[in-house]
Amino acid sequence: xxxxxxxxxxxxxxxxxxxxxxxxxxxxxxxxxxxxxxxxxxxxxxxxxxxxxxxxxxxxxxxxxxxxxxxxxxxxxxxxxxxxxxxxxxxxxxxxxxxxxxxxxxxxxxxxxxxxxxxxxxxxxxxxxxxxxxxxxxxxxxxxxxxxxxxxxxxxxxxxxxxxxxxxxxxxxxxxxxxxxxxxxxxxxxxxxxxxxxxxxxxxxxxxxxxxxxxxxxxxxxxxxxxxxxxxxxxxxxxxxxxxxxxxxxxxxxxxxxxxxxxxxxxxxxxxxxxxxxxxxxxxxxxxxxxxxxxxxxxxxxxxxxxxxxxxxxxxxxxxxxxxxxxxxxxxxxxxxxxxxxxxxxxxxxxxxxxxxxxxxxxxxxxxxxxxxxxxxxxxxxxxxxxxxxxxxxxxxxxxxxxxxxxxxxxxxxxxxxxxxxxxxxxxxxxxxxxxxxxxxxxxxxxxxxxxxxxxxxxxxxxxxxxxxxxxxxxxxxxxxxxxxxxxxxxxxxxxxxxxxxxxxxxxxxxxxxxxxxxxxxxxxxxxxxxxxxxxxxxxxxxxxxxxxxxxxxxxxxxxxxxxxxxxxxxxxxxxxxxxxxxxxxxxxxxxxxxxxxxxxxxxxxxxxxxxxxxxxxxxxxxxxxxxxxxxxxxxxxxxxxxxxxxxxxxxxxxxxxxxxxxxxxxxxxxxxxxxxxxxxxxxxxxxxxxxxxxxxxxxxxxxxxxxxxxxxxxxxxxxxxxxxxxxxxxxxxxxxxxxxxxxxxxxxxxxxxxxxxxxxxxx
Amino acid sequence: xxxxxxxxxxxxxxxxxxxxxxxxxxxxxxxxxxxxxxxxxxxxxxxxxxxxxxxxxxxxxxxxxxxxxxxxxxxxxxxxxxxxxxxxxxxxxxxxxxxxxxxxxxxxxxxxxxxxxxxxxxxxxxxxxxxxxxxxxxxxxxxxxxxxxxxxxxxxxxxxxxxxx
Numbered sequence: 001x002x003x004x005x006x007x008x009x010x011x012x013x014x015x016x017x018x019x020x021x022x023x024x025x026x027x028x029x030x031x032x033x034x035x036x037x038x039x040x041x042x043x044x045x046x047x048x049x050x051x052x053x054x055x056x057x058x059x060x061x062x063x064x065x066x067x068x069x070x071x072x073x074x075x076x077x078x079x080x081x082x083x084x085x086x087x088x089x090x091x092x093x094x095x096x097x098x099x100x101x102x103x104x105x106x107x108x109x110x111x112x113x114x115x116x117x118x119x120x121x122x123x124x125x126x127x128x129x130x131x132x133x134x135x136x137x138x139x140x141x142x143x144x145x146x147x148x149x150x151x152x153x154x155x156x157x158x159x160x161x162x163x164x165x166x167x168x169x170x171x172x173x174x175x176x177x178x179x180x181x182x183x184x185x186x187x188x189x190x191x192x193x194x195x196x197x198x199x200x201x202x203x204x205x206x207x208x209x210x211x212x213x214x215x216x217x218x219x220x221x222x223x224x225x226x227x228x229x230x231x232x233x234x235x236x237x238x239x240x241x242x243x244x245x246x247x248x249x250x251x252x253x254x255x256x257x258x259x260x261x262x263x264x265x266x267x268x269x270x271x272x273x274x275x276x277x278x279x280x281x282x283x284x285x286x287x288x289x290x291x292x293x294x295x296x297x298x299x300x301x302x303x304x305x306x307x308x309x310x311x312x313x314x315x316x317x318x319x320x321x322x323x324x325x326x327x328x329x330x331x332x333x334x335x336x337x338x339x340x341x342x343x344x345x346x347x348x349x350x351x352x353x354x355x356x357x358x359x360x361x362x363x364x365x366x367x368x369x370x371x372x373x374x375x376x377x378x379x380x381x382x383x384x385x386x387x388x389x390x391x392x393x394x395x396x397x398x399x400x401x402x403x404x405x406x407x408x409x410x411x412x413x414x415x416x417x418x419x420x421x422x423x424x425x426x427x428x429x430x431x432x433x434x435x436x437x438x439x440x441x442x443x444x445x446x447x448x449x450x451x452x453x454x455x456x457x458x459x460x461x462x463x464x465x466x467x468x469x470x471x472x473x474x475x476x477x478x479x480x481x482x483x484x485x486x487x488x489x490x491x492x493x494x495x496x497x498x499x500x501x502x503x504x505x506x507x508x509x510x511x512x513x514x515x516x517x518x519x520x521x522x523x524x525x526x527x528x529x530x531x532x533x534x535x536x537x538x539x540x541x542x543x544x545x546x547x548x549x550x551x552x553x554x555x556x557x558x559x560x561x562x563x564x565x566x567x568x569x570x571x572x573x574x575x576x577x578x579x580x581x582x583x584x585x586x587x588x589x590x591x592x593x594x595x596x597x598x599x600x601x602x603x604x605x606x607x608x609x610x611x612x613x614x615x616x617x618x619x620x621x622x623x624x625x626x627x628x629x630x631x632x633x634x635x636x637x638x639x640x641x642x643x644x645x646x647x648x649x650x651x652x653x654x655x656x657x658x659x660x661x662x663x664x665x666x667x668x669x670x671x672x673x674x675x676x677x678x679x680x681x682x683x684x685x686x687x688x689x690x691x692x693x694x695x696x697x698x699x700x701x702x703x704x705x706x707x708x709x710x711x712x713x714x715x716x717x718x719x720x721x722x723x724x725x726x727x728x729x730x731x732x733x734x735x736x737x738x739x740x741x742x743x744x745x746x747x748x749x750x751x752x753x754x755x756x757x758x759x760x761x762x763x764x
Numbered sequence: 765x766x767x768x769x770x771x772x773x774x775x776x777x778x779x780x781x782x783x784x785x786x787x788x789x790x791x792x793x794x795x796x797x798x799x800x801x802x803x804x805x806x807x808x809x810x811x812x813x814x815x816x817x818x819x820x821x822x823x824x825x826x827x828x829x830x831x832x833x834x835x836x837x838x839x840x841x842x843x844x845x846x847x848x849x850x851x852x853x854x855x856x857x858x859x860x861x862x863x864x865x866x867x868x869x870x871x872x873x874x875x876x877x878x879x880x881x882x883x884x885x886x887x888x889x890x891x892x893x894x895x896x897x898x899x900x901x902x903x904x905x906x907x908x909x910x911x912x913x914x915x916x917x918x919x920x921x922x923x924x925x926x927x928x929x
């Protein structure tokens with residue numbers, strides 16, 4: 001089904017948070033102010049690697065209007081944070097490991113005074129060698145960035161006998177693929193406001209993707225009980241993984257507690273670039289062999305991942321890349337080795353797609369190159385090797401049966417580009433070349449084996465007479481509120497005004513796990529299925545007590561509880577009357593674990609979403625510009641709950657991938673960011689994006705599947721790059737191996753050709 | 765330990781009094797003549813529908829109308845606003861939702877919503893200047909407004925609707 005407004009019917013709905021957003025009335029957390037608030041700023045290192053000889057804050061502290069200047073000496077608890085390993089210091093004490101490292105923080109009465117105070121803090125550094133590539137950091141003589149050395153994490157997955165496998169191959173392709181340091185570029189930069197209470201509690205208003213995790217990390221830094229902290233974390237002006245880790249929170253929290261006053265922080269774009277996470281740049285070498293029949297026999301992969309100065313989720317990202325380097329293909333001999341390496345570069349971390357984007361670009365590139373060797377259609381080569389319904393997962397783990405890859409393989413043919421691919425285009429401008437390419441992928445949801453992945457939720461009839469649900473999830477634009485409203489109206493046939501949805505506030509919601517890893521829609525769907533029965537039972541028992549209506553005649557509806565009386569439906573009691581009659585027993589909660597494979601492969605997934613993409617590009621050989629003319633996605637993710645949200649996730653993910661492929665790279669030179677703002681870091685504008693982009697949603701799940709909707713938050717971003725690169729090859733004959741695509745590589749240089757130097761670099 | 769009370773009076777001492785019209789009401793405010801309009805709107809007047817993001821005029825999140833024309837308020841200084849009519853997102857719809865806003869609501873023209881006020885302000889200016897604007901005209905007019913969430917898919921649906929007379 002092409003998913004759009006007309007095919008969605010009544011489920012294509014205006015979002016509950018829509019009106020506030022289009023009128024500008026919504027207060028984001030960075031829009032909030034409190035009386036007597038101070039302004040917080042962080043002093044960051046100016047050098048990527050250095051020993052700190054001294055920090056002198058005395059002059060800054062004397063400056064009129066400065067209330068506090070804090071350094072590592074002022075941290076009551078752990079001087080460290082990091083979701084997986086807390087190896088990032090809140091404030092550096094002896095060593096600076098990257099340009100964005102924090103040295104001190106200032107609270108002042110105005111932003112201008114805070115800015116001035118930063119310039120008055122004197123730090124003496126003794127510069128050390130900058131390890132600005134993983135290769136350099138891996139040299140035996142390289143200085144150690146962390147006590148265990150410069151390797152954060154290694155992976156090693158093998159099956160079969162790789163050497164034996166290659167002996168059976170007729171063709172072998174070996175290629176190295178390089179991916180950029182992509183920036184999330186949420187429009188709302190990191191920020192928030194931190195408000196201490198007289199009772200000693202602290203309320204944190206700052207975006208995150210997991211409020212309870214922030215609370216735990218902050219309690220560790222502040223050396224207090226978690227319950228002393230309240231984290232309010234929605235609404236959020238975009239995140240894409242980038243606000244999953246702590247950012248402003250440690251500084252705002254410490255300053256607010258020291259000053260006993262609200263402290264506001266809001267990073268400038270440059271500070272966000274410098275201090276924030278990026279997608280891991282990876283160098284991926286793949287050696288893949290097929291036999292004469294086109295069966296992939298052996299697949300050897302080496303992944304080198306630049307995790308930057310600190311770990312955050314660099315380890316799990318590498319696990320994910322390792323698993324997805326095998327993809328949806330059935331291959332007997334596999335050897336995947338990965339290394340995530342600390343460097344003095346900016347921190348790499350969690351980002352939509354989570355390591356899948358990089359390896360899928362490489363893997364799909366291998367399939368296209370092998371098809372060329374075999375002289376067969378690359379789509380047929382995929383079909384020949386694609387997993388079947390009951391096959392094991394990429395790491396040999398049991399997975400929920402899925403024929404998603406076969407479904408999306410077939411569905412790509414619904415795009416008009418599929419037929420167009422077979423026709424020859426004629427252009428009046430000989431320097432314009434067109435090509436069409438396609439790729440597919442399977443992408444895991446949930447955190448994977450071995451990582452606690454708790455889920456849960458709560459439902460109640462509240463005192464105001466609303467059916468209220470509470471989830472520890474966040475709304476960063478993806479449409480969670482809309483999804484919940486649709487699910488609740490489906491379950492309870494009530495009006496939207498009968499609902500109250502509570503998220504993003506640790507004082508009000510139960511732990512539901514993170515809003516990451518394409519897991520949230522699945523979590524709330526499962527939770528509501530679990531909660532519905534007990535909640536209705538409690539509700540109807542209460543109504544029966546109050547009205548005497550038999551429980552079996554009752555149902556929920558608009559405004560209240562309805563009963564079938566003499567074959568007519570009548571309103572028995574309104575929700576608001578029910579609410580006034582005491583609601584203590586009308587509350588149910590659930591907690592459970594996200595579905596996980598029983599087989600012990602760390603990070604291995606159990607639930608998958610599949611996608612295929614077909615894209616048409618136009619390459620201008622004079623300028624090297626690649627313009628995407630159209631791109632269509634097929635997505636197999638089970639039932640569509642919220643069509644507007646679903647389409648939006650795929651379109652948005654896809655265009656983020658367009659940037660990853662064609663224009664985005666947070667460039668660093670000698671450990672320093674060169675691209676410091678949106679004048680040089682180029683996210684796609686409306687002009688870079690095709691007007692034609694459609695999403696084909698495949699809702700059918702295998703018989704007996706009870707897992708419901710799979711997530712679609714990431715999958716739109718994972719398969720476009722190889723499709724574009726394949727289209728570029730068709731247009732120009734050039735295989736691209738490094739992203740973003742270097743225009744110079746695609747430029748015909750007529751003058752050089754005249755002089756006999758027209759070398760087509762990169763042509764293989 | 766590095767903290768103490770070092771409080772001062774921070775009221776601005778300025779001889780400059782900025783007078784302009786904001787969303788139909790006249791405003792007089794003492795500010796530094798070089799203070800950025802975005803700070804006057806967001807901080808001094810607490811109208812936070814206008815957003816702040818790149819601060820160098822590349823993203824359009826802070827777009828406002830100055831005498832009816834789209835302008836990045838991060839690149840506009842107080843003295844440049846003297847006597848001007850300025851409209852922010854808060855002035856676009858006073859009692860009912862504007863058709864441009866309605867199109868964003870119904871077509872999925874936003875997700876996180878942070879770029880949305882700027883987008884809507886830009887479109888209002890373009891349509892006011894040319895009610896018969898074509899798709900290409902509107903695209904041109906939105907080339908200074910970045911959206912990171914939608915991939916412009918929903919925004920294209922909005923533009924189709926606004927140009928499909």
